[in-house]
Amino acid sequence: MGEALHLAEHVLTVNFEDIPADAIEHAKRSIRDYVGLCIYGINHPIGQQMTGYVGTLTESTDVTIIGHGKSNMPNAALVNGITGHAADYDDTFESVVIHPSCTAFPAAFAAAEMKGDSGADLLTGYIVGLDVLLRIGHSVAPSHWHHGWHSTATVGVFGAAAAAGSILNLTRSELRQAFGIAGSCSSGMKKNSGTMTNPFHCGHAAQMGVSAALLAQNGFTADDEIFSGQYGYGEMMTPGGDYTPESISDPDIEWAVLDNGFKPYPSGVVTHAAMEGLRTIVNREKLEPSDITSITAEVDERVTDTIDESDPQNAQEARGSYEFCLAAILREGDAGINEFDDEYVNNPQTRNQMEKINIEPTTELFTSGSAEASYGSRVTVECTNGTKHTESVSTAPGSPSNPLSEPRLRSKFFECAETGLSKEQAKQLEETIMALESESSLSNFAEETIPI
DSSP states (O other): OOOOHHHHHHHHHGGGSOHHHHHHHHHHHHHHHHHHHHHHTSSSHHHHHHHHHTTTTTTOEEEEEETTTTEEEHHHHHHHHHHHTTTTTTTSSSSOOOOOOOHHHHHHHHHHHHHHHOOHHHHHHHHOOOOOOHHHHHHTTHHHTTTBOHHHHHHHHHHHHHHHHHHHTTOOHHHHHHHHHHTTTOOBGGGGGSTTHHHHHHHHHHHHHHHHHHHHHHTTTOOOOTTTSSHHHHHHHHHHSSOOGGGOTTTOOOGGGGGGOOOOSOOOOOGHHHHHEEEHHHHHOOOOOOGGEEEEEEEEETTTTOOSSOOSSSSHTTTTEEEEHHHHHHHHSOOOOSSSSSHHHHHHHHHHHTTTEEEEESSSSSSSSSSTTTOOOEEEETTTTOOOOEEOOSSSSSSSSSSOHHHHHHHHHHHHHTTTTTTHHHHHHHHHHHGGOSSSSHHHHHHHTTTT
């Protein structure tokens, strides 16, 4: 069985009743996390740019742009994909370098709202989209990522097509055509990290996934085995010849949503183990910036090709800067959306603390966790009184192997949601999301994302 046929069969055979309870609960936590970020991101400069852009294209009022208003299916998916990734605070798979919700959820939501489906249908399409994402992601890792492709986008377009296709009830043949169309829309370069185009990749993938599903449903054709053979996606996207098609049908890959982790900080996930280690030391030892002379973070050398902004000039660049991320922890004891601000990045106090940070790439720091996405770090703090404190974090905090507490996750949701909603509105939205499977339609959920 070819890869596209296998994925189509999977999309067709998953029903809500088949999904285990732990996967449903984790999916709802994922959606809560993501929707909060969309509400924050809609008022971010990137969100403001995109709502202005789509407003010039259409006056349609079919589908909700979270935190804003209405548009058509593809454009709503575009904006919801961008805003949820605007702060780089959105979820990540643990076992492969991909943000899943910023492509699959906007596509599933657009299709479900347009079709008038239920919360259970939305959950099913979203979960199926993540399954497709994880399987394809494993099939092209690691060479795809290390060659410079932004995997969230280049793989995410297929997850978006699967999510929308599941909800739109595409046939087996139509799903294969949708994957073929999506293959020609697979794009995104890591070179654009630290710019507005990085989150655009995510929205573009969501938009193209929805468009691929709609085109296929309308009879538009493409190669029905886009992944395999000469010039197929697998060969084209793994220059090292590392495509593993067996990953797509691997029976050990089940319910990808359970591989999904939540970020405690709005920066590249590779920075998080170091940030958590420093946060632990600073808060445990009750240290102030003036108490510290230097900080050394040992990090996996495989991440330094992506996280290399030692002298960031703005908040977008700072999300990929170990130096800034650790300086923010040093100044505040934590770091959230308020610290990732252009003025804060360039504040002399921040710059002074960044000078204390030393990053040491290493090849043999930790062996636990995934080879591609464990992102361990060891942090050593030297104090003015001569004492040293060391903390090791072997796996990124928030990953399934090192999960965040529910209170910390809820605090993150409200931190983001209350940038656009009142406290009461945010609480009501959370309640609706956490009971999403009982919603017979998505009208309440959609309305509750919009400020009154």
